[in-house]
Amino acid sequence: MILEALEREGVEYIFGYPGGANLPIYQHLHEHPKLKHILVRHEQGAAHMADGYARACGKPGVVFATSGPGALNLVTGLATAYMDSVPMIAITGQVASTQVGRDAFQETDVIGATSSVTKHSYLVTHISQLPRVIHEAFHIATTGRPGPVLIDICKDVQQADAERITPERLEIPGYQLNGHVDLDRAREAARALAGAERPVILAGHGVLLSRAEPELRTFAEKAGAPVGTTLLGIGAFPVNHPLSLHMTGFMGTGWNLKAVQNADVLMMVGMRVDDRVTARLADFAPKVKTFIHIDIDGSEMGKNVRPHIELVADARNALEAMTPHVSALHEGRGRWLSQIDAWREEHPLKYTHSNGRLQPQDVLIDMYRRCHNDAIVVADVGQNQIWAALWWNYDRPGMFLNSGGSGTMGFALPAAIGAKFGRPDKAVWCVAGEGGFVMTAQELSVAVEHQLDVKIVLLNNFSLGMVRQFQDDFYGGVRSQSDLTHMPDFVKLSDAYGMPAIRVDKFEEIGPALDAAEKTKGPFLIDFRIDPEANVYPIVPLGKSLNDFWEAPN
Amino acid sequence: MIETTPPQAPARPAPGSAEDLAVRVRVLSVLVDDGSNTLSKVSGLIRRRGFHVRSISVGPSRHPGRSRMTLTVDAGHAETDQVRKQLERLVEVIEIEDVTGQLVHSRELVVAKVRSSEVAGLLSRGAKVLDSGPDGTTVEFAGEGKDVGEFIDELLHHGVLDVARSGPVVMRKTA
Numbered sequence: 001m002i003l004e005a006l007e008r009e010g011v012e013y014i015f016g017y018p019g020g021a022n023l024p025i026y027q028h029l030h031e032h033p034k035l036k037h038i039l040v041r042h043e044q045g046a047a048h049m050a051d052g053y054a055r056a057c058g059k060p061g062v063v064f065a066t067s068g069p070g071a072l073n074l075v076t077g078l079a080t081a082y083m084d085s086v087p088m089i090a091i092t093g094q095v096a097s098t099q100v101g102r103d104a105f106q107e108t109d110v111i112g113a114t115s116s117v118t119k120h121s122y123l124v125t126h127i128s129q130l131p132r133v134i135h136e137a138f139h140i141a142t143t144g145r146p147g148p149v150l151i152d153i154c155k156d157v158q159q160a161d162a163e164r165i166t167p168e169r170l171e172i173p174g175y176q177l178n179g180h181v182d183l184d185r186a187r188e189a190a191r192a193l194a195g196a197e198r199p200v201i202l203a204g205h206g207v208l209l210s211r212a213e214p215e216l217r218t219f220a221e222k223a224g225a226p227v228g229t230t231l232l233g234i235g236a237f238p239v240n241h242p243l244s245l246h247m248t249g250f251m252g253t254g255w256n257l258k259a260v261q262n263a264d265v266l267m268m269v270g271m272r273v274d275d276r277v278t279a280r281l282a283d284f285a286p287k288v289k290t291f292i293h294i295d296i297d298g299s300e301m302g303k304n305v306r307p308h309i310e311l312v313a314d315a316r317n318a319l320e321a322m323t324p325h326v327s328a329l330h331e332g333r334g335r336w337l338s339q340i341d342a343w344r345e346e347h348p349l350k351y352t353h354s355n356g357r358l359q360p361q362d363v364l365i366d367m368y369r370r371c372h373n374d375a376i377v378v379a380d381v382g383q384n385q386i387w388a389a390l391w392w393n394y395d396r397p398g399m400f401l402n403s404g405g406s407g408t409m410g411f412a413l414p415a416a417i418g419a420k421f422g423r424p425d426k427a428v429w430c431v432a433g434e435g436g437f438v439m440t441a442q443e444l445s446v447a448v449e450h451q452l453d454v455k456i457v458l459l460n461n462f463s464l465g466m467v468r469q470f471q472d473d474f475y476g477g478v479r480s481q482s483d484l485t486h487m488p489d490f491v492k493l494s495d496a497y498g499m500p501a502i503r504v505d506k507f508e509e510i511g512p513a514l515d516a517a518e519k520t521k522g523p524f525l526i527d528f529r530i531d532p533e534a535n536v537y538p539i540v541p542l543g544k545s546l547n548d549f550w551e552a553p554n
Numbered sequence: 555m556i557e558t559t560p561p562q563a564p565a566r567p568a569p570g571s572a573e574d575l576a577v578r579v580r581v582l583s584v585l586v587d588d589g590s591n592t593l594s595k596v597s598g599l600i601r602r603r604g605f606h607v608r609s610i611s612v613g614p615s616r617h618p619g620r621s622r623m624t625l626t627v628d629a630g631h632a633e634t635d636q637v638r639k640q641l642e643r644l645v646e647v648i649e650i651e652d653v654t655g656q657l658v659h660s661r662e663l664v665v666a667k668v669r670s671s672e673v674a675g676l677l678s679r680g681a682k683v684l685d686s687g688p689d690g691t692t693v694e695f696a697g698e699g700k701d702v703g704e705f706i707d708e709l710l711h712h713g714v715l716d717v718a719r720s721g722p723v724v725m726r727k728t729a
Contacts, residue, residue, distance in 0.1 A: 111591055115598050124592065140645065174645045176588060299639035306633070510727045 001127070001162055003032045005134040012422050013038060013053060013093055015046040019066025020106055022093030026064075032217065036553060038421065038450070040440040044069050045414040047077020048440065051086050052415030055401045057422030058089035060141050068106030071152070076408055079117035081148040084232060085205060087141040088148035090118075097125040097154040110152045119147030119207060120175075126162040134406065135551065136422050139170055143412060144177045146295045169537045178296055179315040181321045189267065189292045189309045189318075190223070190325035196265035196290070197332040199225040202248055202277070205232035205404070206270020206295055208397045212316035216269070219319045222258055222326045224333050226340055227349070228256040230271050231389055232404035238395035243311045243338070244372050246349075249277045250540040250549075254347025257538070257546045259340050265293040270315040273304045274405070281305070283545030345521050347538070349390055350552045357531035358507060360384070360459045364391040364431075366510050370518065373399050376419050380412035380432035383464035383465040386536045388431045398423075410439030413456065417443060420452045427518075428453065434460040436446030444497040447523040455517045456525040458490060461532045469535050473550075474542045488528040501525035564685065574598055578630070580637050581658075583724055584623040585615055585649040596623065604630045606656030607638025610669050620648060624723050657727040662702045663720040665709040667692045676712065690715050698722075 002025055006014070010116050018026045029037055040046040043065045050061025061081075065071050070375045071092040081088045088116065095104040111121050120140050122133045130153070137149040193199045207216055213236055220227045220243055227237040228245030239246055245256040260266065266288045271277065273293070278284035285291075293300070293307035293313060301310045308444045351361045351486075364387055367375075373395050379402040381390040401419060403411040418429035437458055447454050468482040494501035504513045504526055517524040537552035567573035586592045593612065600607055606628040614620040627637050628717065638652050668676075669690045673683065683694040690713075695705045699722060 112594065112598075115591075115595055116602050122593075172645060174648045297643070299636065299643055301639070302633050303636060303639075 001130055002134065002158065003028055003035060005131060006034060006062065007034055009134070009138045009227075010059070011035060012059070012329075014062045015040055015053070015418065016064025017046060017066065017070060018064070019070045019093065020097055021155050022064060022070075022153075023160070024155060025091075025093070025230060031378050037064075038446060039437075040414070041445050042440065043073035043181055043409065044077050044445070045443040046413050046441050047074045047088070047090070048080065048408075049083045049418030049421070050076060050088050050090075051411075051441070052378060052401060052418030053422040054081075054088055055422075056398060056426075058157065059422070060138060060146075062090055063088065063090045063420065065090065065092050065502070066106065067095055067110070068108045070106075072108055074116060075109025075117060078114055078148045080148065080403045080406040080411060081410040082117045082119065084403065085146050085157055085209060086148065087146035089137055089141055090148060090150040091361075092150065092152045093158065093335075094123065094152045094154045096156040098156070099295055099319035100125070100154065110150070117148070118150045119145075120131060121150040122152065124151060124153045124157050127157050127162045130157065130162075131522050134328065136170060136172055136464060138174060140172070144175075145206075154497055165226065170436075173491055174479055178298065178312050178314070181317045182311060183321055185311050186318060186321035187325040189294075189311060190322035191327070192292060192309060192314035193225055193265055193267050194223045194326045194329050196225075196263075198262055198264045198287075198336045199223065199267070199271065199349060200245070200259050200262070200263040200265075201225050201227045201267045202230065202235040202271060203227055203233045203269050203345070205316045207233060207236040208270075209294070210270065210315040210317075211397070212270070212314075212319055212396050215316050215319035215323070217241075219323045219326070222323055222407040224329050224337070226259055226337065228252065228260070230277055230404070231402065232387075233271060233393045234389055234400045235397040236270075240394040240395060242320040242428045243337075247389055250279045250546070251538065252392075253349060253390070254538050254551060255340060255343035257296070257448035257540075257549050258343040258347065261287070261546050262339075263288055263293065265290045267294070268305075268307075269294040269319070271295065272300055275304075278546070279540045280305065280543060280545045316465040329434050347551060350554075351534070351537070352552060355531065355533075357534075358505060358510075358528060359526070360387045360461075360530045360534055361391050362507055363457065363459065363510055363528050363530070366514055368392045370514060375427040375429055376400065376401065376414050376423060377415075377429050377431055378402070378416035380405045380430075381409045382433050382436060382467075383461070383469065384431050384433045384436075384459045384535045387459070409436035411436070413437060413440050413447075414443045416454050416456075417452060420454050428455070429455045430454055431457065433465055434462070434490070435464045435484055436531035438487065441493070444494070444523070448498045451522040453521065454523050458525060459529045460487075460490070460527050460529050461534060462487070462529075463532055465532075465534070467538065469539075470542070487507050490525060494525045499523045499525065501527065503527045503529065505529050567708075575628070578627060578634060579654070580626045580634055580652055581652050581654045581660075581722070582623075582638060582641070583651045583726075584625060584628065584641065584647060585617070586621050586623055587646045587648060588619045588621050589646060592621070595631050595644055595646050596625075596641065599644060600625075600627060600637075603636065604628055604632050604635055607720045611721045613723075614720060624721065626721060651726070653726060658724045658725060660698050660722045660724045661696050662699055662722045664695045664702055664705060664717060665680050665692065666695075666706075666717045668709060668717040669715055671711060675703070675708055679708060680712055681705070721723055
C-alpha cells in the first residue's frame, strides 16, 4: 500500500537502504517497476541524494531507511534539507506497534530525534492512517515553504492487509497556506523602492523555490534597482546583468556590501536574513530608512531584522503584484547606479596567483569557460563552496546547489548523484574539498554502479581550508587539527571503486584534465592539488560589520 | 499610506525587571490537535527557539479531537512575537491567540493541605474545604495569579504540609 501510494504521488526514484524494520516494504518493491530504487551505501548519502534530486528537478526527493541507526543516519541529511527548505519525504521503518517503548532491537524514538529538523512528521501505528498520512506528507513537503516530512511506519502496519484506499480530500486545519498578496502593501513596497534614492534588492532561495526569476528581473529592471543574492539565492538574478550585485553576506562581493551598507531602501525577498547575510546585526544596512521583507513564512518577519513593510506571500505573486506600481523613479537613481559601478571597479573579485602554485579559481574559471551555464555545479562546504559560488557567472536558476543553511560537509558527492538522477540532461560537476569528500566518499559506488556522468572536481589543499583560514586570521594563527596529512591517494581510491581519475598539480594540466573528464562516459575524478595557502576573499572578520570586509591581498 | 511597524523593537528594560518580564512574557491560548506527539512538539519548539515555559495547562476543548492549551512563555532573547509565529508553523497547532495584556478571565487552582484545623482565614478568601481530619485540612482555591499568590502567603500561617498548583487557564472576557 505504501508503494502504491508513492506511485500515485508520481515518485520516480527512491534513495534507500533496507533493514529489519522496513523489509516488508522491500519485499514488494519488485512489483512496482515504475519506482526506481537506488541502493545507497549509507543513509546520510540517501538523504543528500534525495535533497540534490529535489533541488535539481523540483520534485520531492524520497528516502527509505530502517529503524534505529538507519533512521538516525538520516538526521544530518534531514537537517540540511530543512535549513534550505528542500521538499523531501523520508519513510522510516519502526518496530512493531506492540513493541514501541520496550527498547526493542533497533528501536529509537525517531519522531523525537527528528522533530527539530523536519517540517512535520508522523508515526503510523495503524494501517487505516496510511493513505491520509502519505497524501498529506507530500502536500506539506511541497507547498508553502517546502521542507522534509518524515513518516515513521511500524513494521506490523507495513505487513497489514488493507483494501486499496484512495486518500480522502486533504483537510489539514493546522496547515494554512499564505495564498493572497496584500495589494495595498505590494503597492506601498513598489513605490517605496522605486522612489528610493539608493535602493537595493536582495534575493534568496525563496525566489528560486517560487520560480520568480523572470518576475524579479522584470521588477528590478523597471524599478532600476540593483539586485544581489544570498548564497542560496544564486541563480535568482543573472550575475552578468548590469544591475547585478552578485553575492551578499560575509563572504559577498565588495560592491555588494558597499551597496547594502549605503542603501536607503532595502528589499529582502525570499530569504531569512540570517547572521551570514547581516554579519554584525547592529551594523547591518545602517542607512536604511525602509526595510521591505517578502517571505512566504510569516515567522521570518522581524525574526532578525524588523521590516517597515512586510509581505507574507509567495515571491512570484508578490513581485507580480508590485511591478505595475513602479512609476516615477527617484532622480538620484543614475548617480546611485554609477556609484555602484565605481565600487565594482574599485573592489573587484581577485585572487593571488603569483606563487606558481595551482589556484582553485583557475580551475573554476576554465570549467565555466567550457560549460557556461549548461551545467549543474554541486558544491560541498568550506572554501570550495565560496569559490564555486563566486567564480562562476550563474545566469539561471538551479545551476548551483549547496548546503547553505546547515553547512553540511559531505553534501556534494551524494547531492551531485541525486542531481544527475533528477536532471540526466545536464552535465553535473561536483566541487568538493578533500575533507568533505571523504565524509561520504562511499557513495562513489552508486555513481559507478549507475555509470552516472558526475564529474568530481576535488580542490585538494591538504587541510580543512576554511578552518585553517579562520585559525590563521581570527584564532591567533594557531593551526589546530586542520592539517589533513593522512589522506588516501584519490586516484587509487577511484580506481578501487572502478572509476577513472587523474591528478593535476600544474596550471597547464587543468585544460587537458577537464577535457578528459568531459570525454569520459560515467563518473570521473580530478584531484586538483591546489595551493594550500589559497584563501577565500572577500571576507568579513568574525563579529565585525559588513563595512569591514577584507579583500584579497595584491 | 499604510501605517507601518517600527523598524526595531523599543529598547528593552533592565533584564529581570518587572517591565522586562511584562515585555518578554506572553500568554497564549492555543487550540491543538489531540495527538500523542503534540505536547512534545510544542514544548520542543519552545525550548529550541530559546523560549522558556513558565506554565502550561492542557485540557479538552469543545471540539472533539482537539485540546486547549494555555501557555505562559518567556521569549528570552528572541523577539517576543516569535513565540506565536513559531508555534503557528506547527501543523499540530490549529489556532493561537495571544491574550497577553488583554481583558481575560484568568484562573489558577491551588490544592493545599495544612496542619491547622482552624482555616477561617482561608475560607474568608474563598477557599473550600475538601476534607479535614486529625492529620490536617485540605482546601482548594481558585483565582487570578495575584490572588493565588496572596492565598499562598496566607497558607504559610497555617502550617503547610503540601501544595499543588496549576498554571493559569484563561478566557477572553465577552468577545
